[in-house]
Amino acid sequence: xxxxxxxxxxxxxxxxxxxxxxxxxxxxxxxxxxxxxxxxxxxxxxxxxxxxxxxxxxxxxxxxxxxxxxxxxxxxxxxxxxxxxxxxxxxxxxxxxxxxxxxxxxxxxxxxxxxxxxxxxxxxxxxxxxxxxxxxxxxxxxxxxxxxxxxxxxxxxxxxxxxxxxxxxxxxxxxxxxxxxxxxxxxxxxxxxxxxxxxxxxxxxxxxxxxxxxxxxxxxxxxxxxxxxxxxxxxxxxxxxxxxxxxxxxxxxxxxxxxxxxxxxxxxxxxxxxxxxxxxxxxxxxxxxxxxxxxxxxxxxxxxxxxxxxxxxxxxxxxxxxxxxxxxxxxxxxxxxxxxxxxxxxxxxxxxxxxxxxxxxxxxxxxxxxxxxxxxxxxxxxxxxxxxxxxxxxxxxxxxxxxxxxxxxxxxxxxxxxxxxxxxxxxxxxxxxxxxxxxxxxxxxxxxxxxxxxxxxxxxxxxxxxxxxxxxxxxxxxxxxxxxxxxxxxxxxxxxxxxxxxxxxxxxxxxxxxxxxxxxxxxxxxxxxxxxxxxxxxxxxxxxxxxxxxxxxxxxxxxxxxxxxxxxxxxxxxxxxxxxxxxxxxxxxxxxxxxxxxxxxxxxxxxxxxxxxxxxxxxxxxxxxxxxxxxxxxxxxxxxxxxxxxxxxxxxxxxxxxxxxxxxxxxxxxxxxxxxxxxxxxxxxxxxxxxxxxxxxxxxxxxxxxxxxxxxxxxxxxxxxxxxxxxxxxxxxxxxxxxxxxxxxxxxxxxxxxxxxxxxxxxxxxxxxxxxxxxxxxxxxxxxxxxxxxxxxxxxxxxxxxxxxxxxxxxxxxxxxxxxxxxxxxxxxxxxxxxxxxxxxxxxxxxxxxxxxxxxxxxxxxxxxxxxxxxxxxxxxxxxxxxxxxxxxxxxxxxxxxxxxxxxxxxxxxxxxxxxxxxxxxxxxxxxxxxxxx
Numbered sequence: 056x057x058x059x060x061x062x063x064x065x066x067x068x069x070x071x072x073x074x075x076x077x078x079x080x081x082x083x084x085x086x087x088x089x090x091x092x093x094x095x096x097x098x099x100x101x102x103x104x105x106x107x108x109x110x111x112x113x114x115x116x117x118x119x120x121x122x123x124x125x126x127x128x129x130x131x132x133x134x135x136x137x138x139x140x141x142x143x144x145x146x147x148x149x150x151x152x153x154x155x156x157x158x159x160x161x162x163x164x165x166x167x168x169x170x171x172x173x174x175x176x177x178x179x180x181x182x183x184x185x186x187x188x189x190x191x192x193x194x195x196x197x198x199x200x201x202x203x204x205x206x207x208x209x210x211x212x213x214x215x216x217x218x219x220x221x222x223x224x225x226x227x228x229x230x231x232x233x234x235x236x237x238x239x240x241x242x243x244x245x246x247x248x249x250x251x252x253x254x255x256x257x258x259x260x261x262x263x264x265x266x267x268x269x270x271x272x273x274x275x276x277x278x279x280x281x282x283x284x285x286x287x288x289x290x291x292x293x294x295x296x297x298x299x300x301x302x303x304x305x306x307x308x309x310x311x312x313x314x315x316x317x318x319x320x321x322x323x324x325x326x327x328x329x330x331x332x333x334x335x336x337x338x339x340x341x342x343x344x345x346x347x348x349x350x351x352x353x354x355x356x357x358x359x360x361x362x363x364x365x366x367x368x369x370x371x372x373x374x375x376x377x378x379x380x381x382x383x384x385x386x387x388x389x390x391x392x393x394x395x396x397x398x399x400x401x402x403x404x405x406x407x408x409x410x411x412x413x414x415x416x417x418x419x420x421x422x423x424x425x426x427x428x429x430x431x432x433x434x435x436x437x438x439x440x441x442x443x444x445x446x447x448x449x450x451x452x453x454x455x456x457x458x459x460x461x462x463x464x465x466x467x468x469x470x471x472x473x474x475x476x477x478x479x480x481x482x483x484x485x486x487x488x489x490x491x492x493x494x495x496x497x498x499x500x501x502x503x504x505x506x507x508x509x510x511x512x513x514x515x516x517x518x519x520x521x522x523x524x525x526x527x528x529x530x531x532x533x534x535x536x537x538x539x540x541x542x543x544x545x546x547x548x549x550x551x552x553x554x555x556x557x558x559x560x561x562x563x564x565x566x567x568x569x570x571x572x573x574x575x576x577x578x579x580x581x582x583x584x585x586x587x588x589x590x591x592x593x594x595x596x597x598x599x600x601x602x603x604x605x606x607x608x609x610x611x612x613x614x615x616x617x618x619x620x621x622x623x624x625x626x627x628x629x630x631x632x633x634x635x636x637x638x639x640x641x642x643x644x645x646x647x648x649x650x651x652x653x654x655x656x657x658x659x660x661x662x663x664x665x666x667x668x669x670x671x672x673x674x675x676x677x678x679x680x681x682x683x684x685x686x687x688x689x690x691x692x693x694x695x696x697x698x699x700x701x702x703x704x705x706x707x708x709x710x711x712x713x714x715x716x717x718x719x720x721x722x723x724x725x726x727x728x729x730x731x732x733x734x735x736x737x738x739x740x741x742x743x744x745x746x747x748x749x750x751x752x753x754x755x756x757x758x759x760x761x762x763x764x765x766x767x768x769x770x771x772x773x774x775x776x777x778x779x780x781x782x783x784x785x786x787x788x789x790x791x792x793x794x795x796x797x798x799x800x801x802x803x804x805x806x807x808x809x810x811x812x813x814x815x816x817x818x819x820x821x822x823x824x825x826x827x828x829x830x831x832x833x834x835x836x837x838x839x840x841x842x843x844x845x846x847x848x849x850x851x852x853x854x855x856x857x858x859x860x861x862x863x864x865x866x867x868x869x870x871x872x873x874x875x876x877x878x879x880x881x882x883x884x885x886x887x888x889x890x891x892x893x894x895x896x897x898x899x900x901x902x903x904x905x906x907x908x909x910x911x912x913x914x915x916x917x918x919x920x921x922x923x924x925x926x927x928x929x930x931x932x933x934x935x936x937x938x939x940x941x942x943x944x945x946x947x948x949x950x951x952x953x954x955x956x957x958x959x960x961x962x963x964x965x966x967x968x969x970x971x972x973x974x975x976x977x978x979x980x981x982x983x984x985x986x987x988x989x
Contacts, residue, residue, distance in 0.1 A: 070117075111139075403488070577686075647701070655757070659900055771835075783861070820840060921948075
């Protein structure tokens, strides 16, 4: 029996089911005169059951592909399993171990438990069985049990089983919540039904009737812990369909609680109990149907019990489920949007169900009341507001017609909830959901409603919670239809961790956290800039809108700016404020792109950036917006290194916009950096520090972080003291999730390529690099590697191996040979993505260098191949800016020819362009062998 018991329209089924009796007759015919207990007969039974199971799976998959009915597929597989197990049981008890006059002890009942007990079975699911004994195991019972289990194991089934008497079943159910849940779902299969009925009846009267609150508390705690392990959000872009938030397990939890507490046989009876409305139950059915369709297709596609919708599986699943490409959206993005909308529906149902339990039954269930939230009975008026009341500690409407009389209250209620720091009463949630039709053009253009919304959006104490609640209830997407278009929208790339709507809400949340005094260590400059701003409201609005045009065929920044120009006046912003927000949305990616992909110390970089920004106020706003945006992308995306790049760009640009009257000049920053290093090297003689500092160019002090400068100084000092030409150092940065490996060596035209090759040989993923030269012809290169190992020591071991490899490569003792087509872990993960490669060669971005920007699909050894090709083209790399954005690599090289001049020749520029473009199309292995270092 499925959770929703979805009705299926009559049709000619592609699935045929043989009964256990039919299968037994077929076995008798095939075995013939052989002894049923012989090895030959067993082999015949195994072969026939294997054929029957394979046919059932094949027909179930064919029906699934033809109808997309996931529950029917799961029921078909379950029914086939029932008949196979029953047939094996019949053959074991009637043919192999027959008993003419069985005693009371020689009886056995076989029940399906767990997911199998619910009457639905995914292709890769475990078969959970309970063998029920009258009071103790007998030789006959042991023989039958073993025959059935070994037959199922030999069929390749994953069988979980327990053999217990009725008393043992009840004793274990009392002490073990997992056993209790499994017993709750027990379904009779075959054998002595009297035993099964006895267990079920005693379970109801002796356990279920007395432990409802305890069971509910355990299930809700179990759910919360599961959500925590899965990231505590339903909007991760590679969700777990079974255990993730909004997945099938959440629906199972509702079913368990309903069956346990309300003594229901089907989930449809929740409507009769008043827990769910008829509309909400239909939502339940649709959600379960879709999730089962996805899960069954996922298992068939992978051939195993895979529950995670990884990037490499999503396109194939979208195709199997019939999601085609549309303008502005890939088929896979349409499929995943549907998935996230369903997960949101599951969340809505869970919230309705739980709040109904809390308010309708918590007075009889103290334990459940403590699990959900403590509250006091009774209603309290809210001072100065007659439309809402505090009802049992939650915000509720004062009268049933509060929304129909004045739809503005649909927005105002969220303002009041945030201001009063209140959760919503379940009746209020239901009323909001049922009043969404009132959000029309008139309400969207109502000045008071928009003023309330702007107040919600710019209240740092509550904005993230309120926006998320507005989104979950459906109010936000209806009130701001442009936002509604990106609800549950997933971008099919490895860079973004969340759906677009979740990312926007998190970005606003980061801004609120800064305004509330948080993130001072991580974002020091934002805290310095915030008091200087004329109006911080613009940041909240810009962050809310910056990706609102994702999923459209045109550039989302340009389209988003147009949306901002439309919405800002509606929200009550002035023309000047609208212009600023629109500009921020249009250029929200600019500062990040320039900081990470350009040489910040090149005067042309800051000048070109300043020409776009035009004012110190906009620069400050863009700086803060960029930091919030990056931090909201996902865990580990923001790093201290990225923060230092953004700060460097800010300080390089600010004097150009303030007329040279910056509080901190270029020279001041260099002197300050040298002073900080001097303080950190307080055990060095003063002259030694001065001599060391003189070896560095000015840009080193501006680009390298203070901690990195100290590490470099100590590495170089140690090497110089023993007259060693080569040295390396390691910094494991657990918080940022990276390991830094630095190299000090005489400069070499292929140095960058050799280091990249050594990293690839160690299967290390490069996410950034800083390249420096000293005045005495040495190179100081620092590579940042994505953390792979849980242990810092393991990270250090790998980094040490890379350093040793680079030394051997420079000495000619080892060679780099990388198979670009190798089936590495990275290459497998990148396989589902398609990105066009692009190479831009420009002389307009720097006074001294030709700038080469290369972008395309990342792969194992890409940076090594690119830098080697640049060396083969007789180019000298002055600085390199290595960036990885999920599956996309963006590498920028500032180069000259061997005489130190720009590449002015157009034919040579075209040759560079063609050669680097070819790097993205690896040659066969035999041709790549020519790339061995000399």
